[in-house]
Amino acid sequence: MSTAVVRAEIERFIQSSAPEVLCISGQWGVGKTYSWQTFLKEAERVGRVGLSRYAYVSLFGLTSLGELRNAIVENTVNKGSSSVPDASSLHEIIRKGETFARKSRPALEIAAGFFRMKDAGDALYREAFLTVRNQLICFDDLERAGKALEMRDILGLTSMLREQRHCKVVLLLNKEQTKPEEAKELQRQLEKVVDTFLLFEPTSAEAAAIAIVGTDPVAEKLRDRLVALGVTNMRVMKKIERWARLIETEVVGVETEVVEQAVVTVVLAGWCFLQPDLAPGLDFVREFNSTTGLFRREDEPEERKKWREILSKYGYRTTDELDAAIIDGVAIGYFRGDDLRAAAQALGERLKRNRRKDSFSLAWELFHSSLTTDDDVILDAMVAGAMENLGEISPVNMNSGVRFLRRYGREAQASELVVKYIDANRSKPDFFSKWNRFFHDDPVDEELLAAMEAERTAIVDARDPAEMLKQMARTSGYNPDEDSARLSRLTADELVQLFDGNAADDVKGMMEWADRLASHPGALGMRASLDEALARIAARSPMRADRLRSWGVLPANEKPDGPDADPAASEDAAADAAAVTAAANNDVPTENDGGEEKPK
Known part of the structure; x- marks a missing residue:
């Protein structure tokens, strides 16, 4: 009715x-x-x-x-x-x-x-x-x-x-x-x-006309996008409208196109979150790019093909920083204002620079919309467009362009494009350290992957080991693969110098995290170097050895040896290690042979 x-x-x-x-x-x-x-x-x-x-x-x-x-x-x-x-x-x-x-x-x-x-x-x-x-x-x-x-x-x-x-x-x-x-x-x-x-x-249009009132741009865009997805649940519509209005207040003053994109994304994310039985998951939207997966769709499950078609018809192309901030806000139940504003302002600046459509985007439009244009014309436009916009193209879109050229026989031009793309973006902060966060399981061109990884590795290797360990001790956060690989390059001599060169308040946490990383499969030779460095420090005196045992970084039965070993060290230091450890950790009091309580 x-x-x-x-x-x-x-x-x-x-x-x-x-x-x-x-x-x-x-x-x-x-x-x-x-x-x-x-x-x-x-x-x-x-x-x-x-x-x-x-x-x-x-x-x-x-x-x-x-x-x-x-x-x-x-x-x-x-x-x-x-x-x-x-x-x-x-x-x-x-x-x-x-x-x-x-x-x-x-x-x-x-x-x-x-x-x-x-x-x-x-x-x-x-x-x-x-x-x-x-x-x-x-x-x-x-x-x-x-x-x-x-x-x-x-x-x-x-x-x-x-x-x-x-x-x-x-x-x-x-x-x-x-x-x-x-x-x-x-x-x-x-x-x-x-x-x-x-x-x-x-119908969706009837429901949207009742649920979303007003003639302002946000209301108009909300109704249009809700109808595009076929949403009929007014309760869902009202929740999405509330989110859209919250975002609108956070990004006030930015370009109109930025607000429109935010509405497009919050409608899609809200639909996925509130009606999971009818929509794709938020992870699918977060990973989605209309050009990635272009040449492997025959292998995709039918459901993913359906979601990909729905998002493409909806007009959603790819997930950028603003989209990611909105999707995260929908998922956790609130929006981080600082992240939204920063992403909106950055997008606004890009839009100002690219007020006209760039030649790379036009080349893709030529491919998607024309059956009368010769293949070589499209490929030449793709190469020229990519070369003209090296500093503006995201890694995800560049990957699609490079793979497109290779698919149709332009191997040499694709490889040249990879080299020039790396050169054009080398000076950008965090460009290579965060480049792959939107790729997920999509195939990446091997040359582009190797080049980007080489740049990222160079950034990783340039980090200061001492600052890395201090940061881990402060936040308990780390990247096992990258951090263990970086610290595995240190020799025992360098580790000793590292521990000796920092304040006593920091060293305990630094040693504990180094010991944890040394157990990681990617640590390679770090275990041997760290054990040797700790043994040298323990050999300086029985007290140092007992302290390292109490910290859990030196085995209780390991006897200090080496050129710095104290010849007067007690032979039963290992037997006393447990008692010293308990005392150092404020455990229950231990007793000596005379029955007197040892000082804590």
């Missing part, structure tokens, strides 16, 4: 004062509640509500008719049908209930005796419920009522409110969520009570 028909029937229902029951059914999240409340507010704004009092009641968790009646009382408002109930509105309806009760005191006293109502509060609520008449009532979440509150009881109360209290009642429910054995009985009961049935299943 189209949204226009549903809207027209709801508007007719709201404007009329005749008692009747309207049932609106639809799946969770399609916007039944939101649409009802929106249409009601619009009718109230233009003065077209047929009744003066209104109550909205969610049955979620209610367990008895008594609770349901009380909820109607608590949520009834008198001033404006969509006003928010509060203590004042509750006081007013209870006061009216008391007035009504005084006029019918004999009947109420008999009823009170029959029901044995001892609680004054309960009596007040029952008196107040007597005033519920000639009003509009919305029962929401019928299928989520407590187990003790049966559907027949709810519909019985609904019928009573219509027949005896002259009320208008709208029922909002998702019939598909009822148990199969209860579905037929529910339908039978509904047919007895309900005057009008509406099935609410809006």
Whole structure:
């Protein structure tokens, strides 16, 4: 049923004062509640509500008719049908209930005796419920009522409110969520009570028009992109809109194109996160590039092919720093403002530099969109475009270009392009140390991979070993492969100098992390060099050896030897190592042979 028909029937229902029951059914999240409340507010704004009092009641968790009646009382408002109930509105309806009760005191006293109502509060609520008449009532979440509150009881109360209290009642429910054995009985009961049935299943465009209001650029872009993905769940739409507005406040003042890209990405990421059964995972989006995987799609699983096609039709090309910051924010539940602003500003600067389409992008467009252009023309355009934009092309896109040229026989030009690309970007900070973070499992051209890795290795080898170990001790963070490879290049002499050249407060942590890295498979000869360096330091004195044992970097049974060994060192140092270790670590006191407690 189209949204226009549903809207027209709801508007007719709201404007009329005749008692009747309207049932609106639809799946969770399609916007039944939101649409009802929106249409009601619009009718109230233009003065077209047929009744003066209104109550909205969610049955979620209610367990008895008594609770349901009380909820109607608590949520009834008198001033404006969509006003928010509060203590004042509750006081007013209870006061009216008391007035009504005084006029019918004999009947109420008999009823009170029959029901044995001892609680004054309960009596007040029952008196107040007597005033519920000639009003509009919305029962929401019928299928989520407590187990003790049966559907027949709810519909019985609904019928009573219509027949005896002259009320208008709208029922909002998702019939598909009822148990199969209860579905037929529910339908039978509904047919007895309900005057009008509406099935609410809006199209994506209809849902977006209701959920996303406004004519500003962000609202327009949100509606357009939600429809492009076919999203119909209004709850999802509203959450995505909230994220989009948060991002909008963080990137205020940047280029319009930056804001538009942010909206495109947050809609896609939000859809993937909130509707995982219908969308690809966030990792797929984070890794996606429309040009990578171009020549291996026959090997892809069918599901990945489907997601790739959806993202390509959506217009998502690749994940840059701004996209990554947005995807991360959706995944963890909040956005890091500093990261968003930095990425947005960087993208804005790139857009200013590239206001016109660069020749490399035009070459790709020529490949994707033209069947009449000669192959050599496209390949020449690819080479020329890449050469003209060496400093602006990302490693991911350069990889696609190089592999494209090799596929169609331009081996020499592809290799030349790799060399010039490395030269053009060598002076950029962090360019090579972070170059591969968006490649993931996509194939990388062997020459490009080797060249980029060589540059990255040179950066890794230039790091100061002492600062590396200090940083590990401070943060407990490290890269096992890179860090162990760097430290494996140190000789025993260099390790001794490294430990001797730093303050005592740092050395313990440095040794512990060096020992941990020496156990890594990629450490190569580091284990032998480190053991030799520690043995030399331990050989300087028994106290140094005991201290290293207490730190856990020197085996307890290892005797110090070497040119620096102290000839007067005790032969039972190894036997005392455990005691010294415990004392150094503030463990339980140990005793000497004389039974006296050793000092800690």
